[in-house]
Amino acid sequence: MTWKQFAFGFRVDPAKAPPDSAVILLHDLGATSASLASVATVWGALMPRTAFIAVDGIEQLEPPSYGSTEPAVLDRTARRLDPVVERQLRTFRPAVGRVMIAGFGYGGTLALHMLLSHGWEGAGVLAVNARLTRPLVRTIKARSKVRLVECTNDCASEQSRVREFAASLAAAGVDVRQTCLADSALSDEAIRRAGAYLVELASEHSPVAHTGIAHVSQTLCVRT
Numbered sequence: 001m002t003w004k005q006f007a008f009g010f011r012v013d014p015a016k017a018p019p020d021s022a023v024i025l026l027h028d029l030g031a032t033s034a035s036l037a038s039v040a041t042v043w044g045a046l047m048p049r050t051a052f053i054a055v056d057g058i059e060q061l062e063p064p065s066y067g068s069t070e071p072a073v074l075d076r077t078a079r080r081l082d083p084v085v086e087r088q089l090r091t092f093r094p095a096v097g098r099v100m101i102a103g104f105g106y107g108g109t110l111a112l113h114m115l116l117s118h119g120w121e122g123a124g125v126l127a128v129n130a131r132l133t134r135p136l137v138r139t140i141k142a143r144s145k146v147r148l149v150e151c152t153n154d155c156a157s158e159q160s161r162v163r164e165f166a167a168s169l170a171a172a173g174v175d176v177r178q179t180c181l182a183d184s185a186l187s188d189e190a191i192r193r194a195g196a197y198l199v200e201l202a203s204e205h206s207p208v209a210h211t212g213i214a215h216v217s218q219t220l221c222v223r224t
């Protein structure tokens with residue numbers, strides 16, 4: 001793998017061939033992109049033709065409302081994040097055919113918001129320990145796929161909350177799967193399980209033109 005630093009994070013490219021897919025990595029509040037370097041290494045071994053783009057300083061993109069899950073705050077953060085990622089994606093020649101978002105904690109919340117409220121088009125979203133907010137406003141997309149990984153010491157009680165959220169996504173037409181682990185979000189087991197979900201998303205998706213992570217679709221929105 002080839003590591004490249006840029007102004008707001010780092011990128012890991014395949015060493016032997018151009019990438020045919022890309023994963024955008026979003027870290028949790030209080031962390032940095034460096035916290036996801038080991039994640040990119042493990043997942044890179046699973047997906048050798050995939051580039052990983054880790055974006056730094058999510059909280060710095062929206063300093064007045066640190067950690068807020070209000071839709072307006074998430075909207076602004078997504079739009080500020082978009083050009084950072086787009087600049088990296090444009091450097092790939094040829095362009096990658098599949099783009100996924102994998103977020104941890106607040107990064108997972110933001111990733112879900114990009115898909116459910118902005119109609120983001122891509123291979124899917126992987127959210128690890130995201131704050132699952134309701135009500136949901138989403139743009140109907142037949143290809144929408146979400147994979148949820150919840151890591152907690154109280155898996156029994158959290159499992160019902162995750163299942164309820166997953167059921168609301170499924171009712172809105174999203175292809176969703178979830179798992180709960182009695183472990184930390186960056187544990188070996190959590191990274192392994194999340195990586196398996198990511199491989200699944202990439203293999204099930206037919207390449208489509210990338211339109212930006214904060215792209216707002218003009219199709220019908222529904223509230224669940």
